[in-house]
Amino acid sequence: MLDPQTRRAAPVLEARDVSKVFGGTVALDHVDLSLYAGEIHALMGENGAGKSTVTRILCGVHRPDTGVLLIDGEPVELHSPAAAQERDIAILHQEPSLFGDLDVAENVFVGRQPKHGRPPRIDRRRMRAEAARLLGELGVELDPGARVADLSLAEAQMVEMASALSRDARVLIVDEPTAALTPGEVADLFRVLRGLRDRGVAVLFIGHRLEEILALADRVTVLRDGRFVDSQPVGFYDEASIIRAMVGRAVEGAYVRERGELGEVLLAVRGLARAGVFSDVDLEVRAGEIVGLAGLVGAGRTEVARTIFGIDKRSAGSVEIAGERDVATPQKAMRAGLGFVPEDRQHEGVAVELPISANVALPILGRVSSRGWLRPGRERRLAREWGERLRLKARDVSQAPRELSGGNQQKVVLAKWLATDPRVLILDEPTRGVDVGAKVEIHRLVDELARRGMAILLISSDLPEVLALSDRLLVMREGRVTAQLGHAEATPERVMQAAAAEVEAVVA
Ligand SMILES: Nc1ncnc2c1ncn2[C@@H]1O[C@H](COP(=O)(O)OP(=O)(O)OP(=O)(O)O)[C@@H](O)[C@H]1O
Ligand SMILES: [Mg+2]
Structure with a gap:
């Protein structure tokens, strides 16, 4: 059906005047969004702007408080995720939501497994072959029989993507899919998304990396504080104007760190290994120093961090923290002054059901309680203080x-570890999923902590981030350190060369 005014087909999916309030929080305030067949539409905004809430309404998880949804110009009510699926709306969630105990193929076809025989039984062979074909289309090498609990975050996302592909969706919603992917995986994903667009699918894409969005999207809609700001063809924007639209003001560019005096060695790792995962890792971090650990997703950086902290057992080597030798368990590591901000916030980072204040106080119970009693007042004060410094957007603690x-x-995960005032801090992807404004804020904070004498080991796949913050850079590939670069020698080309056997296409 053509729109008489625009002479364009009606949007495949449209949200008109949609509002959503949770408790006291206005998540969406009369928002409009139109998705057309054959476009990649980016939805942009700061953390908490309402992007994921829009997606949850479009895929039937939440009902809007005001406004309507229209499919092909006709009003519809999507009462449940199943109803949205029936209308060919598929979603790739911000955090993969898969069944860990099932295998890859079962997750791709969950609820729709091909059956055969009488009585009908699941046709495992066909299911695995189909899953393999879809994964092949995505350019991913993954065993369809592998247990999902054993997959990396990046691989789990690819399983969700395959599942969405298998549904032949007319609308595909992808909420921050690239945060944990290597440049090569991002290029693969974008190739697939462009292919779907060219087949007429309406793709709604959410992400925080501006250069990615500008390269991928056809149209951009910006939200700020739950309100619609603007919707334009992508050519209308450049990085600066998109940031202004999202934040409501200009944000200064990348943070530039001034390098100061270094103190004593606070973290000394020698010959560290975990059999079959990584080996021969030597590193030292001094008071006041930021050492970057660069590499591609899967290079073994997170495993090194987990082993230093003592969550994973080492098979060789030693870890010394602030003069404490032989630190081998998280308890000992924390007592010696080590803090660890893990990458996987959903599973290790936060207790999602406990109040923010309890989360922040968790690692430092000793200090907020006196004689074993919890002091809620102090707990809340601490959480509020860190919440403000990190510009945490929450109703209250x-x-x-x-x-x-x-x-x-x-930001809650960061606050929780910063509140312990550690002498040595390991940050694993500290700004993943964090918006541009808050990212500069976190960089400033990390720099300030270093200047106050903290020793920081920074793991980040965000190349500009590690390059800007690190005094020295170690690059890992396939479980080994392949380069050590001083700040002046660390160029993007040299890091990429050390990180990838063949330099992969970096998405411009
Ligand atoms: N179930 C819920 N209960 C209460 N508040 C909620 C709920 N879901 C979302 N909110 C609030 O609604 C607002 C918008 O959240 P939303 O997740 O849509 O943001 P976002 O734009 O996706 O941010 P990010 O970039 O951090 O993912 C936030 O203030 C959030 O705290
Ligand atoms: Mg979100």
């Missing part, structure tokens, strides 16, 4: 992180 946007959950 009694709210549970489950109700926070993805980027704000990440």
Whole structure:
């Protein structure tokens, strides 16, 4: 059906005047969004702007308080995710939501497994072959029989993507799919998304990396504080104007760190290994120093961090923290002054059901309680203080992180470890899913912590981020350190060369 005014077909999916309030939080305030067949439409905004809430309404998880949804110009009510699926709306969630105990193929076809025989039984062979074909289309090598609990975050996302592909969706919603992917995987994903667009699918894409969005999207809609700001063809924007639209003001560019005096060695790792995962890792971080650990997703950086902290057992080597030798368990590591902000906030980072204040106080119970009693007042004060410094967007500190946007959950994890005032801090992807403004804020904070004498080991797949913050850079590939670069020698080309056997196409 053509729109008489625009002479264009009606949007495949449209949200008109949609509002959503949770408790006291206005998540969406009369928002409009139109998705057309054959376009990649980027939805942009700061953490907590309402992007994921829009997607949850479009895929039937939430009902809007005001406004309507229209499919092909006809009003519809999507009462449940199943109803949205029936209308060919598929979604790739911000955090993969898969069944860990099932295998890859079962997750791709969950609820729709091909059957054969009488009585009908699941046709495992066909299911696995189909899953393999879909994964092949995505350019992913993954065993359809592998247990999903054993997959990396990046691989789990690819399983969700295959599942969405298998549904032959007319609308595909992808909420921050690239945060944990290597440049090669991002290029693969974008190739697939462009292919779907060319077949007439309406793709709604959410992400925080501006250069990615500008390269991928055909149209951009910006939200700020739950309100619609603007919707334009992508050519209308450049990075600066998109940031202005999202934040409502200009944001300064990348943070530039001034390098100061270094103190004593606070973290010394020698010959560290975990059989079959990584080996021969030597590194030292001094007071006041930021050492970057660069590499592609899957290079073994997170495993090194987990082993230093003592969550994973080492098979060789030693870890010394602030003169404490032989630190081998998380308890000992924390007592010696080590803090660890993990990458996987959903599973290790936050207790999503506990109040923010309890989360922040968790690692430092000793200090907020006196004689074993918890002091809620101090707990809340501490959480408020860190919340303000990190510009955490929450109703108050009694709210549970489950109700926070993805980027704000990440800030709770940061607050929790910063509140322990550690001497050595390991940050694993500290700004993943964090918006541009808050990212500069976190960079400033990390720099300030270093200047106050903290020793920081920074793991990040965000190349500009590690390059800007690190005094020295170690690059890992396939479980080994392949380069050590001083700040002046660390160029993007050299890091990429050390990180990838063949330099992969970096998405411009
Ligand atoms: N179930 C819920 N209960 C209470 N508040 C919620 C709930 N879901 C979302 N909110 C609130 O609604 C607002 C918008 O959240 P949303 O997750 O849509 O943000 P977002 O734009 O996706 O942010 P991010 O970039 O961090 O992912 C936030 O203030 C959030 O705390
Ligand atoms: Mg979100």
